[in-house]
Amino acid sequence: xxxxxxxxxxxxxxxxxxxxxxxxxxxxxxxxxxxxxxxxxxxxxxxxxxxxxxxxxxxxxxxxxxxxxxxxxxxxxxxxxxxxxxxxxxxxxxxxxxxxxxxxxxxxxxxxxxxxxxxxxxxxxxxxxxxxxxxxxxxxxxxxxxxxxxxxxxxxxxxxxxxxxxxxxxxxxxxxxxxxxxxxxxxxxxxxxxxxxxxxxxxxxxxxxxxxxxxxxxxxxxxxxxxxxxxxxxxxxxxxxxxxxxxxxxxxxxxxxxxxxxxxxxxxxxxxxxxxxxxxxxxxxxxxxxxxxxxxxxxxxxxxxxxxxxxxxxxxxxxxxxxxxxxxxxxxxxxxxxxxxxxxxxxxxxxxxxxxxxxxxxxxxx
Numbered sequence: 001x002x003x004x005x006x007x008x009x010x011x012x013x014x015x016x017x018x019x020x021x022x023x024x025x026x027x028x029x030x031x032x033x034x035x036x037x038x039x040x041x042x043x044x045x046x047x048x049x050x051x052x053x054x055x056x057x058x059x060x061x062x063x064x065x066x067x068x069x070x071x072x073x074x075x076x077x078x079x080x081x082x083x084x085x086x087x088x089x090x091x092x093x094x095x096x097x098x099x100x101x102x103x104x105x106x107x108x109x110x111x112x113x114x115x116x117x118x119x120x121x122x123x124x125x126x127x128x129x130x131x132x133x134x135x136x137x138x139x140x141x142x143x144x145x146x147x148x149x150x151x152x153x154x155x156x157x158x159x160x161x162x163x164x165x166x167x168x169x170x171x172x173x174x175x176x177x178x179x180x181x182x183x184x185x186x187x188x189x190x191x192x193x194x195x196x197x198x199x200x201x202x203x204x205x206x207x208x209x210x211x212x213x214x215x216x217x218x219x220x221x222x223x224x225x226x227x228x229x230x231x232x233x234x235x236x237x238x239x240x241x242x243x244x245x246x247x248x249x250x251x252x253x254x255x256x257x258x259x260x261x262x263x264x265x266x267x268x269x270x271x272x273x274x275x276x277x278x279x280x281x282x283x284x285x286x287x288x289x290x291x292x293x294x295x296x297x298x299x300x301x302x303x304x305x306x307x308x309x310x311x312x313x314x315x316x317x318x319x320x321x322x323x324x325x326x327x328x329x330x331x332x333x334x335x336x337x338x339x340x341x342x343x344x345x346x347x348x349x350x351x352x353x354x355x356x357x358x359x360x361x362x363x364x365x366x
Contacts, residue, residue: 001346003035005336007227007313016342019360023338028322033354036316037335038074038343039297040323042149043109043198043226045079045270047261047296049238053091054259058098065104067262069260069364071296073332074355075324077149080258081110083271085135089142096144103359106329107148109196110139115177116153116163120286121202122270122284122291123177128269131162140169147171149327151197153178154188154213155345167192172327174226177202178213185216195224195326198256200234201290218245221303224326227318229253229300230293232281236307251324253300253318258292260283302351 002009005024012026014035026056047067050060061078068076078095080088093109100106100311112120114136120128129135131152140147148170165172175188176197185193196203196217206215206329217225218241225246227234233256243251255261260268260277267285268275270292274285282291297319305315324334332341341350348356356364 001029001031001033001035001037003336004037004313004316007339009034009313014336015343016357016360021336021338021340021342024336028138032349034312034347034349034351035336036211036345036347037320037333038358039072039301039319040075040259040334041068041073041255042077042252042323042327043079043111044068044076044257046259047079047257047291049259049263049268051259051270052080052084052095053087054092054269056361057099060092061063061095061105063229065102068104068297069334069356069358070353071358072298072345072356073296074104074345074348074356074358075329076104077107077109078105079109079111079329081271082115082120082127084127084344085113085129088113088139090278092147093284094144096142096146098142099144099146099337106333108143108152108325109149111151112148112177114150114152114156115290116155118179119153119177119202119204121177122273122275122289124272125210130252131156131158133165134160136162136165140234145169149174151176155180155184158192159184159188162187163191163193165233167323170328175213176226179204179215182215182216182219185220189220189223193223195226198228198233198254199225200238200305201228204288212271219241221246224250224251224252226252226254228256228293228295229296229303230255230280231291231303231307233293239304239307248314248317249322251299251318252323253295253304254323255300256292257295260297263294296351298351313325
């Protein structure tokens with residue numbers, strides 16, 4: 001087997017003890033089985049007919065995460081989008097309960113309601129809220145302090161105080177669904193923002209005289225860029241352009257997957273709204289507005305590998321250690337190192353999942 005160890009593929013296997021990686025044992029085994037860190041998805045709403053805004057039980061949540069595991073994903077930030085405030089609280093409380101036993105969910109990504117009405121995309125305008133620290137803290141308490149990542153629009157009033165409150169709680173601030181100017185973005189980054197949410201999507205385009213958040217996402221170094229890797233939300237050449245500007249180390253592959261992921265074409269729901277899945281593309285029903293994707297993270301990796309023609313060692317980074325660093329969970333996952341959690345995936349030479357190890361235990365085997 002070939003193990004990704006210290007940024008190189010070495011022949012050997014991983015020694016596990018008490019759920020942690022103890023060592024990588026090198027050997028003469030050169031079979032075409034690849035051992036990678038489990039994939040990480042920081043922006044996913046659901047799969048298999050369920051999403052985190054509408055699930056009714058921990059069992060429903062476990063169905064979603066079982067799908068992730070079968071496709072090589074061992075860490076997610078369960079993404080909850082803009083909704084009725086009281087309903088949000090209810091869903092966050094449910095996720096709090098799920099996280100107690102579900103080892104796949106490493107935290108919650110709150111995407112809205114603190115976003116721009118101009119760039120709200122598939123988010124309902126009537127549920128958007130101002131950047132109000134008290135309102136956020138109420139949601140945070142309902143989540144059991146499990147909100148670890150927040151998407152917000154930095155041009156909204158009270159941005160500095162709001163971001164400061166998140167940073168004090170060690171929450172990642174990601175900028176998106178935004179009509180911000182470059183100046184707004186620079187200010188937010190100085191205050192602690194470290195990421196852009198689904199780069200180029202739900203962002204005002206830029207021109208040579210109108211430097212918007214989309215320009216900032218390309219221009220500002222050392223800030224992470226989520227990218228939906230279905231090669232439909234963002235033109236493949238634009239992904240290459242982003243990678244050329246920012247470097248592979250700051251690209252974070254995401255799915256933005258919806259409840260229709262893993263299912264056949266048809267009509268589904270995104271919160272209260274109807275969506276249509278056709279030919280692996282999701283739109284608000286009867287419109288041309290994209291509404292997330294039906295992508296799984298393994299396919300996203302395969303798409304990125306083919307697009308860039310990078311080595312496996314380099315192409316896997318936006319799906320493992322980059323999101324781990326972006327989410328500040330790289331001390332425990334994202335790479336195969338001594339002392340880290342044994343979240344591992346075994347792939348054949350065609351990148352099909354053979355086996356998945358979560359917290360040192362085999363949880364899926366083909």
